[in-house]
Amino acid sequence: MTQAHEAPVQGSALEPILVVADLACFRGDRLLFRDLNFNLGAGRALQVRGPNGCGKTTLLRILCGLTEQESGNIHWCGRARARRDSDYLRDLRYIGHNDGVKLELTPRENLRVAMALEGGADEAALALALARLGLADFMDVACRTLSAGQRRRVGLARLTLGNARLWLLDEPFTALDNAATNAVRALIEEHLDGGGCAVLTSHQPLRIDAGKSASIDLGA
Amino acid sequence: MSKHGMRHAFLILLKRDLLLAVRNRGELVNPLLFYLIVATLFPLGVSPDPQTLATMAAGVLWIAALLATLLSLDNLFRSDFDDGSLELILLSPHPGVVLVLAKVLAHWLVTGMPLLVVTPLLAVLMAVPESARATLWLTLALGTPVLSLVGAIGVALTVGLRRGGALLSLLVLPLYVPVLIFGANAVGAAAAGLPVTGQLYMLGAFLVLALSLAPLATAAALRISID
Amino acid sequence: MWTFIHKLGSPRHFYRISGYLLPWLGWATALLLVAGLYGGLVKAPPDYQQGESYRIIFIHVPSAWMSLFVYVLMAAAGAVGLVWRIKLADVVAAASAPIGASFTFLALVTGSLWGKPMWGTYWVWDARLTSELVLLFLYFGVMGLHAAIEDKRTASRAAAVLALVGVVNIPIIHFSVQWWSTLHQGPTVSKLDAPSIHLSMLVPLLIMALAFKLFYFTVLLMRARTEVLERERASAWVRELARGT
Numbered sequence: 001m002t003q004a005h006e007a008p009v010q011g012s013a014l015e016p017i018l019v020v021a022d023l024a025c026f027r028g029d030r031l032l033f034r035d036l037n038f039n040l041g042a043g044r045a046l047q048v049r050g051p052n053g054c055g056k057t058t059l060l061r062i063l064c065g066l067t068e069q070e071s072g073n074i075h076w077c078g079r080a081r082a083r084r085d086s087d088y089l090r091d092l093r094y095i096g097h098n099d100g101v102k103l104e105l106t107p108r109e110n111l112r113v114a115m116a117l118e119g120g121a122d123e124a125a126l127a128l129a130l131a132r133l134g135l136a137d138f139m140d141v142a143c144r145t146l147s148a149g150q151r152r153r154v155g156l157a158r159l160t161l162g163n164a165r166l167w168l169l170d171e172p173f174t175a176l177d178n179a180a181t182n183a184v185r186a187l188i189e190e191h192l193d194g195g196g197c198a199v200l201t202s203h204q205p206l207r208i209d210a211g212k213s214a215s216i217d218l219g220a
Numbered sequence: 221m222s223k224h225g226m227r228h229a230f231l232i233l234l235k236r237d238l239l240l241a242v243r244n245r246g247e248l249v250n251p252l253l254f255y256l257i258v259a260t261l262f263p264l265g266v267s268p269d270p271q272t273l274a275t276m277a278a279g280v281l282w283i284a285a286l287l288a289t290l291l292s293l294d295n296l297f298r299s300d301f302d303d304g305s306l307e308l309i310l311l312s313p314h315p316g317v318v319l320v321l322a323k324v325l326a327h328w329l330v331t332g333m334p335l336l337v338v339t340p341l342l343a344v345l346m347a348v349p350e351s352a353r354a355t356l357w358l359t360l361a362l363g364t365p366v367l368s369l370v371g372a373i374g375v376a377l378t379v380g381l382r383r384g385g386a387l388l389s390l391l392v393l394p395l396y397v398p399v400l401i402f403g404a405n406a407v408g409a410a411a412a413g414l415p416v417t418g419q420l421y422m423l424g425a426f427l428v429l430a431l432s433l434a435p436l437a438t439a440a441a442l443r444i445s446i447d
Numbered sequence: 448m449w450t451f452i453h454k455l456g457s458p459r460h461f462y463r464i465s466g467y468l469l470p471w472l473g474w475a476t477a478l479l480l481v482a483g484l485y486g487g488l489v490k491a492p493p494d495y496q497q498g499e500s501y502r503i504i505f506i507h508v509p510s511a512w513m514s515l516f517v518y519v520l521m522a523a524a525g526a527v528g529l530v531w532r533i534k535l536a537d538v539v540a541a542a543s544a545p546i547g548a549s550f551t552f553l554a555l556v557t558g559s560l561w562g563k564p565m566w567g568t569y570w571v572w573d574a575r576l577t578s579e580l581v582l583l584f585l586y587f588g589v590m591g592l593h594a595a596i597e598d599k600r601t602a603s604r605a606a607a608v609l610a611l612v613g614v615v616n617i618p619i620i621h622f623s624v625q626w627w628s629t630l631h632q633g634p635t636v637s638k639l640d641a642p643s644i645h646l647s648m649l650v651p652l653l654i655m656a657l658a659f660k661l662f663y664f665t666v667l668l669m670r671a672r673t674e675v676l677e678r679e680r681a682s683a684w685v686r687e688l689a690r691g692t
Binding site: 064065066067068086087089090092094096097098099100101102103104105109112113114116117118119120121142155 | 225228229232233236239240243244299302303304305307308309310311312313314319443446447
Binding site: 373377378380381384387390391393394395397398401402405426433437440441444445447 | 529581584585587588591592595596601604605608609611612613615616619620622623624626627630
């Protein structure tokens, strides 16, 4: 059972703000954390730290709505988040442990599906998203032939599709080489500069402008 | 914009699943072969006498279709569950019901339709009387979508389990009983020259019921499995 | 008022209250069972058609009624647990499944035993027995799903969805099987379809039905108490209980 300390409140009331209050969560019979409170304002990133198994992934999944919390509530842009809130889902991008990439399809085809599911349809944007992650030369080969790092990048390319303001990233830098890690970091910074916010877990230090990021430790 | 988006998402997801099936062509043929082989076992195990065959043909073909569908159901959500695509689908702002329907439709096109194509051949092999062949095909055409729709509920409930296969059969086969009864009976009635409109209407009613309720249950079950 | 309902749903209070209720329910069940069996086995006259062998209906029919009643209750409890997240509802649903399955099994066995003197065989594929058999499979499905999922909350939610799907299907299955059996002209098990049933047989039958209901609630409370202890074993009051007694 952990109690987490608050990150400082940021941003004005009109800007995207994520407010998490008194969140508690069970996994199986274990109480992972409770009385979790934090606010996240526009342009800020929150890094969730803690040892393996302390609930970092579960916290992200609760924020998505994939997992149900035991108690507590979540507010987005001043509104309480309902259970299946399509507006909230439209504003949200989640990158989980798995890439969400079908091996039999090409990166372009994978992204096309992801885009349609998230509510858009723009071929040019697809190509651009893949290019930003260094996959311009691999857009039309089956993902089965790509390396683990490349597949991860295909999954991450979803981030730049559409206008989601909240990014939830679970270990985004896994399997990425230096160039790709820098590219993703640049993406995140650009997102924050544009007024979005992000919650991410990572074993590596974030190395983003300290003014833009805060962290909480679930293991404390 | 939202209506257009939903229709677009439905079509893209349908296309995706069909594309995946085509690229995994080898697996496509398994349920079909299963259907053929199981049907073949009956003359071998019971009797090749045309009279006997004619009596049991309807039931045998229906049961073989049931089992072939059951065999193919696991593919419906397993791969998506394993690689994280299922989460993407459930995180879509579009209604889960619509997306589930797209996947189930793709499943039927890939599994049920081939069964329909092969059935006339099997009808000859199993000595189904000429008068009953059209009815047989029609009952399967109405029934196989129901099998896919109802089976999807079972798969959704067991997708998170490691060895969900045996449990899936237990969950789904009792629910198939009404479709089997009316489907097989219609063929028997047609062979005897009796009217079959009642049975066909019942199958149609099952289809409508399954279309309206099964995707709801499936979407709910998926969210539970992925929790 | 709200706190009262909330208390009712609280596992801890349920455990306490059920502890008080249990002996009363148990004795009431025992009394009614004795009364019903006496009325059915001793006092009711032999049937002019079937002689003494009909007496098994005093167990067979209430079992069959209970098998359906428990399934509906299980599905309703599951629905409450799904929609309102009341833990006790999940517990009731989980605890009911094996009891309902047992009633179904009892109905099948007694139906089969009844069949021997009636038709000379232990099993016929008549409408009622076949329906009961499919119902047994539905119960096994729910129990199997419960057992297969490790996390009890998730298991309860999944089983609730399955039970609700089952509840919608039960009338359809029953109707289909009944229709199917009329086509094949099989013998029917029904004593009750006769123009009217004599009062001296009806009264013990109803007493047995009530006794079976009370039996169900008694066993349900017992199983639910155990289930509650298991699900809440991490909580303070359970640990105190384990330490205290």
